[in-house]
Amino acid sequence: MVITWDPNKALSNIKKHRVSFEVAATVFNDPYHxxxxxSKSQGEDRWVTIGLxxxxxxxxxxxxxxxxxxxxxxRIxxxxxxxxNERKSYEEGI
Structure with a gap:
């Protein structure tokens, strides 16, 4: 698995959400993610993943x-x- 991101977007994400993309990338290692x-994405298919x-x-x-x-x-x-609510959905396995 190859995980990439835009470095400028990564910096703005830290400022806005206080989450680094390096840490976010580890969500894909969660076997229960x-x-x-x-469904709202236009143009390219975008996915929403929740995990630990x-x-x-x-x-x-x-x-x-x-x-x-x-x-x-x-690409993050x-x-x-x-x-x-999202945490609860994740814990219940949606």
Whole structure:
């Protein structure tokens, strides 16, 4: 799995949400993470993934996902701490 992001967007995400993309990327290592296609996205397919990060915080990560023959490619767009309701949905496995 190859995970990338725009460095400028990563800096603005830290300022806005206090979540680094380095930490957000660890959500994809959570065997219980949940990913749903964002029905509001226009143009490119965007996914919303909720899972437990390496720092033990439940995060919501918006990203693109491409599965090719050679690898999986994820580009992180934004990341934030999950709301109480989102955390509950994650814990209940939606």
């Amino acid at each position: 949940l990913s749903l296609l964002d 990060a390496a720092d033990k915080k439940t995060l919501v990560v918006v990203h693109t996902y491409i599965d090719s023959d050679s690898d999986e490619f994820i 767009i934004s990341a934030r701490k999950a709301t109480k």
